[in-house]
Amino acid sequence: MSAADFSSTVKKILSFESIFLLVVLLTAFLRFYQLDFKLFHHDEAIHAWFAYELLTKGTYVYDPMYHGPLLYYLTTAMFRVFGDTDLVGRLFPALLGTLIVPLVYAVYRLGYLDKRQTIVAGLLVAISPDMIYFSRFLRQDMFMLFFTMLLVVSLLFYFEKGQTRYALAAAVAAAGGLCLKEEMPLVLIFIGLFFLYMIIRKRFVLPPSWKVDLVLGIVVIAGIMSVLYSAFGMHWDTLWTGPFKAIEHWLAMHEQQRLGGPWFFYILLFGLYEVPIFGLAIISIAGYVAVRGNSRVVSILKREPLAEQPALRVRDRRDDFFVLSLWWMICSMAMYAYIGEKVPWLIVQQLLPMCFVASYLFREARSGDRLALQGSGTTPTWGPGTIIGIVIVAAVSLLGMGVTLMKALAGHELVLTLIVPFVVLILVAGFLYQNRDRVAAPVRKAQGVVTSLLPIVAILLFGVLLVGMTHHVAYSPTDISEPIVQVQNSEDLRGLFQELDASNKTVIASANYWPLPWYYRGDKWNTITFYGAKVADTQIYQGDFDLAIVNSADSYPYLAGYKKETIHLNYWFSYYDNQNRLLDYYMQRDGKLGSMDLDIFTKIRPLS
Numbered sequence: 366m367s368a369a370d371f372s373s374t375v376k377k378i379l380s381f382e383s384i385f386l387l388v389v390l391l392t393a394f395l396r397f398y399q400l401d402f403k404l405f406h407h408d409e410a411i412h413a414w415f416a417y418e419l420l421t422k423g424t425y426v427y428d429p430m431y432h433g434p435l436l437y438y439l440t441t442a443m444f445r446v447f448g449d450t451d452l453v454g455r456l457f458p459a460l461l462g463t464l465i466v467p468l469v470y471a472v473y474r475l476g477y478l479d480k481r482q483t484i485v486a487g488l489l490v491a492i493s494p495d496m497i498y499f500s501r502f503l504r505q506d507m508f509m510l511f512f513t514m515l516l517v518v519s520l521l522f523y524f525e526k527g528q529t530r531y532a533l534a535a536a537v538a539a540a541g542g543l544c545l546k547e548e549m550p551l552v553l554i555f556i557g558l559f560f561l562y563m564i565i566r567k568r569f570v571l572p573p574s575w576k577v578d579l580v581l582g583i584v585v586i587a588g589i590m591s592v593l594y595s596a597f598g599m600h601w602d603t604l605w606t607g608p609f610k611a612i613e614h615w616l617a618m619h620e621q622q623r624l625g626g627p628w629f630f631y632i633l634l635f636g637l638y639e640v641p642i643f644g645l646a647i648i649s650i651a652g653y654v655a656v657r658g659n660s661r662v663v664s665i666l667k668r669e670p671l672a673e674q675p676a677l678r679v680r681d682r683r684d685d686f687f688v689l690s691l692w693w694m695i696c697s698m699a700m701y702a703y704i705g706e707k708v709p710w711l712i713v714q715q716l717l718p719m720c721f722v723a724s725y726l727f728r729e730a731r732s733g734d735r736l737a738l739q740g741s742g743t744t745p746t747w748g749p750g751t752i753i754g755i756v757i758v759a760a761v762s763l764l765g766m767g768v769t770l771m772k773a774l775a776g777h778e779l780v781l782t783l784i785v786p787f788v789v790l791i792l793v794a795g796f797l798y799q800n801r802d803r804v805a806a807p808v809r810k811a812q813g814v815v816t817s818l819l820p821i822v823a824i825l826l827f828g829v830l831l832v833g834m835t836h837h838v839a840y841s842p843t844d845i846s847e848p849i850v851q852v853q854n855s856e857d858l859r860g861l862f863q864e865l866d867a868s869n870k871t872v873i874a875s876a877n878y879w880p881l882p883w884y885y886r887g888d889k890w891n892t893i894t895f896y897g898a899k900v901a902d903t904q905i906y907q908g909d910f911d912l913a914i915v916n917s918a919d920s921y922p923y924l925a926g927y928k929k930e931t932i933h934l935n936y937w938f939s940y941y942d943n944q945n946r947l948l949d950y951y952m953q954r955d956g957k958l959g960s961m962d963l964d965i966f967t968k969i970r971p972l973s
Contacts, residue, residue: 381480385470385487392466392491395835396459396500401452402840404854407935409503410880413454416440417886420449425596427603429611432505434593435544440503449886454503461511462500465717466490471518475525477686478721479729485824486724490717494638494834498849499710501839505545506710510717512541513552517689520560527572529581536582540589547611548700552714555696559689568685619705624851626707631698634712634848637951638834640765641827642716644758645723646694648751652726653687683728690721709849726751727820747819755823762830765951770833772954837954846956848938854880855933861914861965868892868911874900875916877934877961910968917962927966936960 405413411431419425419441427434439457447453466487473483490496500507519535522528542549563569572578595601635643697715704711747755838849844856862884865871872894873881885893894908899919906924915921917931939959943950950956 381484384484388484388487388491389463389466392487393463395491395497396462399840400455400459400501401450402842403501404856404858405451405454405880405883406502406504406850407852407854407879409454410854410883412436412503413440413449413451414883414886416444416454417449417883420444421887426600427594427596427607427610429547429607429614432546433544434596435541436503436505436508438593439508455501458502458504458507459500462496462507465496465511465514468514468518472521472686475521476682477521478724479683482683482724482728485727486720488824488828489642489720489723489831492828492831492835493642493716493720494831494838495634495709495712495716495849497835498839499713502710504710506713509542509545509549509552510713512538512545513549513556513714514717516542516553517556517693520556523572523578524560524563524569527574529574529578532578532582533585536585537589539582540586543586543590544593547615548704551700552697555700556693559692563685568680615706622705622707624706624708628702630707631701631712631715634709635716636761637765637847638838638849639712639716639719639831640762641758641831642719642723644754644761645726645827646719648754648758649687649722649725650691651754652751653691657684683725687722687725690718690725694718694722709851727824752819755819759823759826762827766830766834768952768954769837770830773833773836844933844936844958845954846936846938846943846950846958847954850937852935852937854935855960857932858884858934861932861963864912864965864967865893870894870908870910871912871914872896872905872908872910873914874898874905875914875919875963877916877963878914881914905966912968913966915964915966917964920964921966924966927968930965930967931962932965933958933960934963 415425415431416437419437425434425437436457440454443453443456447456469478469483469487469490472478473480478486516535516538519531519538523531523535539549539553542552560569564571591604592598594603594607596603632643694715697718701707701711701715838845838847842856844853858880865881865885869892871892874896876898878895878897881893882890894910896904899915899921902921902924905913905921906926913924913927923929936958937960939957942957942959946956
């Protein structure tokens, strides 16, 4: 093979499309790998139970406490096709969490992201610990996030192409989100406001058929919602009672703050799990404001034309998408900061646009782009301010995330030995592709190679740290003291399941017992006697049970003829147990767990 042929082959292998495909494959791997590694979370078991009831009894009635119907119908369909297991229950959220990344590519095709931004944004979404964790989690949030992203992409295509099919796609996306969670109307409002602003400013032009498209979209949304919320016509009354029930219930939850927290609750979660993404987003915003913000604000206030600056004279679609992402991120953060219910899975709606904001720092230099600094060609170099910011973010990231990476590496887990080389391969391949001319250049250009390496070094370091944190929260085989788990069912239950399987007669004398009905659904429940509260010990003896499960907080000191063992039913991060050592916890991730416990009494059988 000649040198020219070899060079052509290498460039083809390291094409942008090939690198992005690797990002998509990495995304899928991290979401589907050992998908049932962890037991169902408390809420997951509830959602799976409702889907199982729908599968076996054909019953569903909307209850705002458990959100909209779409998750249950999709999960029921998966159960019918593949069987009702934990793994199958998580297939749809894992799939939708993966499909968000190809939608990033769709944004690139319209010119709202360049190649480098697309790879970085896709990679950040792929390896974000929260994105991975909640893509492996049977809740509505990843479903809603996918439909929100689909809505944004469909609207961008609609204003670009002016075709009715994209308006219908946006309508389906909006309907999907509205059939999932009650805050989706607010999401539609602030995304709609951005597009309305762009129309008023004549940045987007409505196609001639927009009125017909709007009517068709409303019909599609109303039709989908009517079918699903009425349970395919079985409960038409839900269509007029449901909205009032939803408003009443969630206003009450907001006031009650059953799972409350400070307004900066999610900023703390970013500091625990997403420091690189959060830090890169702040640097991107600072850079954008420093160069463009002042001129734009002054011009708007004075109602004067924008100053004739090279960076402002030519419209750059990447700036439009940055502003959209920034608006989306700020509105989401403000909404969830205000809402009284503070739970970790709500971070993903704030995190996705933050990934786009963070990717702005890595964009390719174009003529007149003052933010790209002094790069030549399409290779940007970072100035002193940006480099100082990156160093600070790296230091904080190492402080809070380094220990989880070290623990993961020390454990020699298969997932880490596969993931880290995969991430390195993507980043090195991306660098070689984006800088192939410079790498082959004479030695006199070595300084340019060094400076162009800085973004690659940064994303490599941050990527490895994010992967290490992902391993800690998603692939650790033990109970972990982390706020991300909220109230997670303990791995101790696996031992209890073995005892239940071996028992011919079991009694549950406890008000706390979930998720046992999910794991022992159907005929498996026939060997279990359920009281739902502590009963007199004489009833245990009279029942001659092999196994008795009792709430540890209201238990028996002993039962004659039984051995007693205490296990965790579920667990959570306890702020009050760790409040005097928060910095140590942040660096070591070894906090004390809060838990709800069960006493397990196992009948002692005589030796034969």
